[in-house]
Amino acid sequence: MNSPLYYQPGKDGLRCRLCPHACFLKEGETGICGVRGNSSGRMSLPCYARLSGFALDPIEKKPLYHFFPGRNILSAGFYGCNLRCPFCQNYGISREFRRSADSPETPPAGLVTQASRGDTPGIAYTYSEPLVHFEYLLECAGIARSQGLKNILVSNGFINETPARELLPLLDAANIDLKSFSPDFYREELGGDLKPVLRFLELASASVHLEVTTLIIPGKNDSLSEITEISSFLAGLNPDIPLHLSCYRPMYRYTLRPATWEDIRPLLDAARQKLRYVYPGNVRQESNTVCPSCAELLIRRQGYNVQIKGLRDGRCARCGREIAGVWG
Ligand code: SF4
Known part of the structure; x- marks a missing residue:
């Protein structure tokens, strides 16, 4: 397709309307x-x-x-990003890429064919920021949906509401970063804005299976009050939203010390006051799902080793409580 959407031509340039930056682009500018x-x-x-x-x-x-625990998902990465996180884990493809002209072209139909040949429930759009490739997502997700495949978005959620409303009906699941609950942090450290991300989370929670990730950075976003704000906001949308509190590692421009298990343990406890499913990430700890009613072990996870223990047809095998998710 490759027909750009969400921009307005003007006398001296174009105004992009895809994300809240609303870049005004003169001839030759990106x-x-x-x-x-x-x-x-x-x-x-x-x-x-x-x-x-x-x-x-x-x-x-x-x-x-x-969402389909224990399965593999065809994960497609892109280039570019509309935030400037100084701790980006994928900065080589999101910020410091030298154009992608050398990458072979993979039209949407080709990616869907790859997925339909593999043992996978669908496609994840991930690694750098997929939303800035809105037209590709729209087309690929439409073809994948028509072939019975699931569409998963892994994103910063920094997009305007109108395109978000156009894309979400084609998606099945999303993991969205909520990098902080501080507008200053979003503005000064990430070059973005917290409000549109919160709005996207609201829209996504009403439309797809939603999980949220917060990368815990020592001294930046690791106060109990901030994690309580994040979990309270998510609980207001739906207390069944799984929240992943992931340990930061030094990367790109950040040289702060890594976050540890001791750093995130109290944050997990605080978040669990509000949300039913809160998980550690990037630590050598089990990250299990237990029944919120009877504490039965439902899914044991050690790294990417997943054992489904006490979950039967989406319910706790012991007490019968329905467990939020899409279980395949
Ligand atoms: S999608 Fe890119 S060009 Fe468009 S407003 Fe956002 S950052 Fe600017």
Whole structure:
């Protein structure tokens, strides 16, 4: 398809309306995301269908814990991002990429064919920021849906409401980063804005299976009060939303010390006051699902080793409570 959407041509350039940055692009300029630009007065998508890679990953790596547990998911990566996180775990493809012209073109239909040939329930759009490739997502997700495959978005959630409403009906699940509950942190450290992310979470929670990840960075977003704010907000949407509190490791421009199990343990306890399913990430600890009613062990996870123990047809095998999720 490759027909750019969500922009307005003007006398001296284009205004992109895909994300809250609303970049104004003069001739030859590229937006903050690095993948949408003005070429001869038209919006151009130089990275359209250029994937940075794809692989069959454990779905727990996204992370999704309540959606087809134990299965692999075809994970497609892109280039570019509309935030500037100084701790980015994928900065080589999100920020410091040298155009993607060398990557072979993978049209949406080709990616769907890859997925339909593999032992996977669907496709995850992930690694860098998929939403800035909105047109590709829309087309690929439509084809995948028509072939009975699931569509999963792994994203920063930084998009305007109108395109979000257009895309969400084609998605089945999402893991969205909520990097902080501080507007200052979003603005000053990430070059973004907290409000649109919260709005996207509201929309997504009403439309798809939603899980949320917060990367815990010592001294930046690891106060009990901030984690309580995050979990209270999510509980207001749905207390069944799984929250992943993941340990930061030094990366890109951040050289702060790594977060440890001791750092996140009290944060997990605080979040569990509000939410039913809260998981540690990036630590050598089991990350299990237990029944919120009777504490029966439902799913044991050690790294990407997943054992379904006490879950039967989406219910606790002991007390019969329904467990939120899509269990395949
Ligand atoms: S999608 Fe890219 S070009 Fe469009 S407003 Fe956002 S950062 Fe700017």
